[in-house]
Amino acid sequence: MASEVSKTFDEEFEEYWHKVFYITPSKDTKCDPSVLEYFGVLRLTDLRSPERKLWYIYYAKQPEVDETLNRIFHKYGKKNMCEIFRKHTFSGVALRARVKAYFDDKKWHVKGNLLEAPAKSSYNNDQMIKIMTELHHEERKMLYSFLCMKHNGVMTYFY
Structure with missing residues (x-):
């Protein structure tokens, strides 16, 4: 249905x-659904220092998602990671840049695809999911605004 x-x-x-x-x-x-991109966040647990709060962000085209996740799991260990967020997006690169800029402004340690919350912060997976959802929504709103602007431009050209 x-x-x-x-x-x-x-x-x-x-x-x-x-x-x-x-x-x-x-x-x-x-x-073609193979051009659709997905953006996701994985919760990473560091066994050597469990008080650290780490998240790994990734993006990949639809057919490459499993391969990308396998590569990440192989690097960090599958039992140390769990996926908390995955959404399709227009541009995974743009959403990744938006996420990195957001957390860099919050004075998080951002290196590559790793996001680390400051020591003694209260961030958890639920808060991270909420933030990612809001950033994803902003990205979609920006795309929608762009399309509306183009549509209005086309309509004013013909009228």
Whole structure:
């Protein structure tokens, strides 16, 4: 049932954008799901110092998610990590940059894909999920605003 609703929405959404940008739809081409990117966060437990609060951020295209997770699990140990957040996004690179900038402003230790909360901070997985959801929502809002701006520009051109 949910896939039918999602499929119908996707079809309607695609039809709407074809109308907005005056693109003739092609029956033989569909959106390729392999270009869809996912952004995720893994909770990392350091066995040598369990008081450290570490999270690992990653992004990958849909077919590469399992390979990316296996590589990360191999590097840090699967039993030391658990996935707390994964969402599809327009650009994993842009969301990663937004997340790193956000935590860098909060004076966290940010190195590569690792995020470390300051000592004696009260951050936990629930707070991290909430922050990631908000940052993901901001990223989607920015994309939506861009599309609306383009749509308004097209409409003012024709009227």
